[in-house]
Amino acid sequence: MWQSSPPGSIYDYIRVASFSIGPDGLIEQWSRRAAGLFGIPADRAVGTDPVEAFMPAELRRDGHSRVGEILDGKEWTGLVPFRIPGENPVHGLAEIYVMPSETGSGERAALCIVVDVRALRRIETDLAASQAIFGQSPFGFVLFGTDLTVIRANQRFATVFGGQAADHRGRTVDDYLARPEADRLTATLKRVLETGVSVTDLQLVGTTPGGTGSRHWSMNLYRVHSGSGRPIGIAGLATDVTRRHIAAREAASARRNLALLNEASARIGNSLDLETTARELLDVAVPGFCDLASVDLYQGLLTGEDAPPGRWDSLRQESVGGSAELRRVALASAVSDALPATAADTAAHATGTGPPALGAVHRFSYNSPCAIALRTGHVEVVPGDDRSFVHSTLAVPMVAHDTVVGLVQFSRTKGSESFGERDRALATELAARAAVCIDNARLYRREHERALILQRSLLPPGDPVAAGLDIACRYLPGNTATEVGGDWFDVIELPGHRTALVVGDVMGRGLRAAVAMGELRTAVRTLALLDLEPAEVLSALDEVARGLGTPGGSASSSSGGGAQWPSRASHKSREADLSEVYLATCVYAVYDPVTRRCTFANAGHLPPAVVEPGEPAMLLDVPPGMPLGVGGEPFEEVEVELKEGALLALYTDGLVESRDHPLDEGLDALRGALVAPERPLEDVCDHVLATLDTRHGEDDIALLMARIQGLPADAVGDWRLPPEPRSVGRARELARGQLLAWDLEELVDTTELLVSELVTNALRYGEGEIRLRLLRDRTLVCEVWDAGLVQPRRRRARDTDEGGRGLQLVGLLSVGWGSRRTPRGKTVWFELALPDGEPAAERTVEQLLSMF
Numbered sequence: 109m110w111q112s113s114p115p116g117s118i119y120d121y122i123r124v125a126s127f128s129i130g131p132d133g134l135i136e137q138w139s140r141r142a143a144g145l146f147g148i149p150a151d152r153a154v155g156t157d158p159v160e161a162f163m164p165a166e167l168r169r170d171g172h173s174r175v176g177e178i179l180d181g182k183e184w185t186g187l188v189p190f191r192i193p194g195e196n197p198v199h200g201l202a203e204i205y206v207m208p209s210e211t212g213s214g215e216r217a218a219l220c221i222v223v224d225v226r227a228l229r230r231i232e233t234d235l236a237a238s239q240a241i242f243g244q245s246p247f248g249f250v251l252f253g254t255d256l257t258v259i260r261a262n263q264r265f266a267t268v269f270g271g272q273a274a275d276h277r278g279r280t281v282d283d284y285l286a287r288p289e290a291d292r293l294t295a296t297l298k299r300v301l302e303t304g305v306s307v308t309d310l311q312l313v314g315t316t317p318g319g320t321g322s323r324h325w326s327m328n329l330y331r332v333h334s335g336s337g338r339p340i341g342i343a344g345l346a347t348d349v350t351r352r353h354i355a356a357r358e359a360a361s362a363r364r365n366l367a368l369l370n371e372a373s374a375r376i377g378n379s380l381d382l383e384t385t386a387r388e389l390l391d392v393a394v395p396g397f398c399d400l401a402s403v404d405l406y407q408g409l410l411t412g413e414d415a416p417p418g419r420w421d422s423l424r425q426e427s428v429g430g431s432a433e434l435r436r437v438a439l440a441s442a443v444s445d446a447l448p449a450t451a452a453d454t455a456a457h458a459t460g461t462g463p464p465a466l467g468a469v470h471r472f473s474y475n476s477p478c479a480i481a482l483r484t485g486h487v488e489v490v491p492g493d494d495r496s497f498v499h500s501t502l503a504v505p506m507v508a509h510d511t512v513v514g515l516v517q518f519s520r521t522k523g524s525e526s527f528g529e530r531d532r533a534l535a536t537e538l539a540a541r542a543a544v545c546i547d548n549a550r551l552y553r554r555e556h557e558r559a560l561i562l563q564r565s566l567l568p569p570g571d572p573v574a575a576g577l578d579i580a581c582r583y584l585p586g587n588t589a590t591e592v593g594g595d596w597f598d599v600i601e602l603p604g605h606r607t608a609l610v611v612g613d614v615m616g617r618g619l620r621a622a623v624a625m626g627e628l629r630t631a632v633r634t635l636a637l638l639d640l641e642p643a644e645v646l647s648a649l650d651e652v653a654r655g656l657g658t659p660g661g662s663a664s665s666s667s668g669g670g671a672q673w674p675s676r677a678s679h680k681s682r683e684a685d686l687s688e689v690y691l692a693t694c695v696y697a698v699y700d701p702v703t704r705r706c707t708f709a710n711a712g713h714l715p716p717a718v719v720e721p722g723e724p725a726m727l728l729d730v731p732p733g734m735p736l737g738v739g740g741e742p743f744e745e746v747e748v749e750l751k752e753g754a755l756l757a758l759y760t761d762g763l764v765e766s767r768d769h770p771l772d773e774g775l776d777a778l779r780g781a782l783v784a785p786e787r788p789l790e791d792v793c794d795h796v797l798a799t800l801d802t803r804h805g806e807d808d809i810a811l812l813m814a815r816i817q818g819l820p821a822d823a824v825g826d827w828r829l830p831p832e833p834r835s836v837g838r839a840r841e842l843a844r845g846q847l848l849a850w851d852l853e854e855l856v857d858t859t860e861l862l863v864s865e866l867v868t869n870a871l872r873y874g875e876g877e878i879r880l881r882l883l884r885d886r887t888l889v890c891e892v893w894d895a896g897l898v899q900p901r902r903r904r905a906r907d908t909d910e911g912g913r914g915l916q917l918v919g920l921l922s923v924g925w926g927s928r929r930t931p932r933g934k935t936v937w938f939e940l941a942l943p944d945g946e947p948a949a950e951r952t953v954e955q956l957l958s959m960f
Contacts, residue, residue, distance in 0.1 A: 123144070125142035129175065158175075179217070252342045269284055281297070289313060310329065311326060377541070388542075399441065401519065407433040434472070490502070499522045505539070508547035509547060574607035575885040576702075576818050576819050581599075594624060600632070603889070608699075643745045647742065695730075701817070708730045710732050716757065717756075724779065754816040762809040827880045831870075836868055847888075852943065862922060869892075870896070870936070922938035
C-alpha cells in the first residue's frame with residue numbers, strides 16, 4: 109500500500125538528499141532536500157560543476173578525477189567535505205553514494221545519494237544516550253505505548269518484577285499491581301496521555317514476585333512525543349520508597365507518641381480521686397493509642413490500706429491460687445458499646461467466669477500474663493487467637509515509687525497495627541504517669557481521712573448543753589476534692605453557769621491545718637478554765653498561735669555556760685519552720701444567763717449575727733482585731749445585753765463566702781435567712797444551710813446557734829454583806845432560807861458549812877463589801893465576791909495547825925470549786941450537784957481524816 113511518510117519519520121532526522129550529474133559532468137537534477145542540505149536553490153545549482161561549486165580548492169583536482177571515473181561507470185562511496193557558497197562559507201561533511209546511470213541516448217551519467225554526516229552523528233549520540241539512560245538507570249524505567257501496554261522496560265525494572273527486560277514487553281499494569289492500585293495507575297496513565305500533564309510522586313503499594321510484605325513506590329509519569337510532536341506513549345520512572353515510607357511512619361509514630369505524652373501530662377492527675385485518674389488515663393489512650401483498655405487497682409488501695417501489696421504478693425498468690433484482689437475501676441472502647449473480652453481477660457481469671465465488669469472485685473490466675481506482670485513489674489505481651497476480636501494486648505503494671513498499684517491493659521483489634529517496641533515504651537510511660545498520680549491520690553485520700561477524723565474528734569460530741577441557752581450546731585466538711593480545713597467551734601461551761609461560745613478558722617488546709625486547729629482548740633479550753641476575760645483569752649491564744657510557727661514551738665535559748673551557735677542545717681531547718689506561719693481567726697464570747705449579757709472579743713473573724721423577736725437580723729459591731737498569730741495588737745471587748753428569746757449565730761466564712769459571689773452578698777443572704785427565731789433551733793439551722801446553698805463544697809462550714817434563755821429571777825439569790833464577823837452567820841441564814849425555798853433541804857448542811865468557810869476567808873484575806881450569790885440550774889452554784897486581789901490557794905495543813913483546812917473541806921464536799929478575777933476583786937465559788945433521790949454516798953475514813 110502506498111502512503112505518504114508521516115511527519116517526524118527517520119528521513120527527517122537523517123536528511124537524505126539526491127542530485128544527478130549529466131554526461132558533461134554538470135548537475136542535471138537538484139532535489140529539494142539537496143537545496144536544504146547545501147543551501148543552494150535548484151536554479152543556481154543546475155548546470156554547475158559540483159566539484160567547483162562545493163569542494164574546497166585543494167580537493168578539486170582529486171574531485172574531477174573521481175567524477176571522471178564515475179562517468180566511466182564506476183560506483184563510489186565516500187566522505188566528501190563541502191562548503192556552502194557565500195561570504196561566510198559553511199563547511200560540512202557529506203557521505204555520498206554515487207551510482208552510474210545512462211541517459212535515454214545511452215550516454216553515461218550518475219545519480220548521487222547524499223547524507224549529512226553531522227545528522228548521522230547526532231542520531232548515534234542520541235541513541236547511545238537514550239540507551240545509557242534507559243539501560244543503566246538505577247531506577248525502574250518503563251515505557252507504555254498509547255494502548256497502555258509496556259513497549260520497553262529497563263533491567264532495573266525487570267530485576268524488581270522478575271525475568272529479563274524483553275519479557276515485560278506487552279504486559280499491562282494488571283500484571284504488576286492488585287486491582288485497586290492497578291485501576292488507579294491505569295486512570296492516571298490515561299489522563300497523562302490525554303492531557304499531557306505530568307504526574308510526579310504517584311504513591312503505589314504492591315508486592316514483588318516471591319517477596320513478603322508490601323512495597324511502596326513513587327512513580328513519575330510524562331507523555332513522550334515524536335520529532336513532530338505526535339504522542340507515542342507514556343514514560344514512567346519508578347523509585348522504591350519503602351524505607352522512606354517506613355521512616356516517615358516511624359517519625360509519625362514518634363510524633364503521635366510525643367503528642368500522647370503531652371496530652372497525658374495535661375489530662376492525667378487533674379483530680380485527686382483514684383477512679384477519676386484511672387478514667388483520665390483511658391481517655392488519653394483510647395482511641396489515640398489503642399482500641400480498648402481497662403484499669404484494675406488493688407482492692408486494698410481503694411479501701412484505705414496504708415500501701416498496696418508489695419513484691420511479697422507472689423507468696424500470697426501461691427497460697428490463694430491467684431493474685432491479690434483487684435477492682436476494675438475503668439473501661440473504655442472505641443470499637444463498640446459492648447466491650448469485647450481481651451485475650452488476657454479470657455484466660456486470666458482464677459474464677460473462670462470471664463472478664464470482670466466495671467466495679468467488680470476479682471483475681472488473676474497465678475500463671476496468667478496479668479498476674480506475671482503484677483509480680484514482676486514488667487510488661488507482658490498477650491497475642492490474640494483467630495477467634496478473638498482482639499489480636500494484641502499489652503498487660504502493663506502500674507508502678508509508682510517501686511510499688512505496683514494496679515494493672516492497665518491496652519488492646520488493639522483486628523485491622524489495627526500490632527504493638528511494637530516503641531508502643532511498649534509508650535504504654536509503660538503512660539501507666540507510670542498514671543500510677544504516680546494514683547499513688548498521690550491515695551496518699552492524699554489517706555491524709556484527708558486522717559485530718560477529717562482528727563477534726564471531727566476535736567469537735568464537741570453530740571448537742572452541747574449550757575445554762576440559759578438552747579444550742580444547735582452544724583459542721584459540714586468540704587467535699588473530697590478539697591482538703592480538710594481548720595474550722596472549729598466549741599461550747600465551754602464556765603463557773604457561775606456562764607458559757608463560752610467559740611468559733612474559729614485556721615487559715616490553710618490539710619492535716620497541718622487540722623493539727624493547728626486541735627492545738628488552738630485545746631489552748632482555748634485551757635485558757636477558759638482560768639476564767640479570763642475574752643480579750644485576755646484571745647491575747648494568750650495569739651501567743652500560742654505565734655509559738656506554733658517557731659522551731660520547736662518556742663524561741664531558742666542557750667544553756668550551760670556559753671552561747672550555743674546553731675549549725676547551718678539547724679538554721680535551714682529553722683527557716684523552713686518559720687515559713688509555716690499559722691494564722692487563725694476566732695470569736696470568743698462569754699454569756700452570763702443571770703444578766704443575759706454576752707461579752708465578745710474578735711480576732712479577725714466575721715461578726716456575730718443576732719436576731720431578736722420581732723426585729724430583723726443584724727450583725728454585731730464587734731471590732732474585728734487582727735488574726736491570731738500576727739501579734740502586736742490588743743483585742744477589744746464588746747458587752748451586749750440580749751433579749752429573752754433572741755437568736756445568736758456564730759459561723760465560719762465557708763457559710764457566706766464563695767467564688768460565685770462577694771462576701772457582702774453572702775452576709776446579706778445570712779441576715780435574710782435568719783427569720784422566725786421562734787421556730788425550733790434545729791429547723792432554723794437547716795433553713796439557713798438550705799437557703800444559702802452551702803453544698804458547693806468549696807470550704808468547711810461551722811455554724812453555732814444559741815437561743816437566749818436567761819435564768820428566771822426565782823433561780824437566783826443575791827445578797828450583799830458588810831465586812832464584819834457577824835456576816836458569816838448572816839450568810840448561813842440566807843443560804844439556808846434560799847435552799848429551803850428551792851426544796852433543796854438535803855444540801856442545806858453542806859452549803860451552810862462551805863458558805864461559812866468562803867465568807868470567813870473573804871473577811872480574813874479579802875477587802876471591802878462581800879457579795880453572796882446562789883444560782884440554781886442543773887447544779888447549785890455558790891459565789892462569794894470581795895474586793896481583795898489575793899487568790900485563794902489550797903494547801904495541806906500540818907497536824908499542829910489549828911486552821912488551813914477550809915479549802916480542803918470545799919474541795920472534798922463540792923463537785924468543783926475555783927476562783928476568778930473580777931474588775932473589782934475576785935470571786936470564789938463552789939458547785940454542788942442537785943439531789944437525784946438516791947442516798948448520798950458515805951465518806952471514807954481517809955476522806956474524813958483528811959479534813960483534820
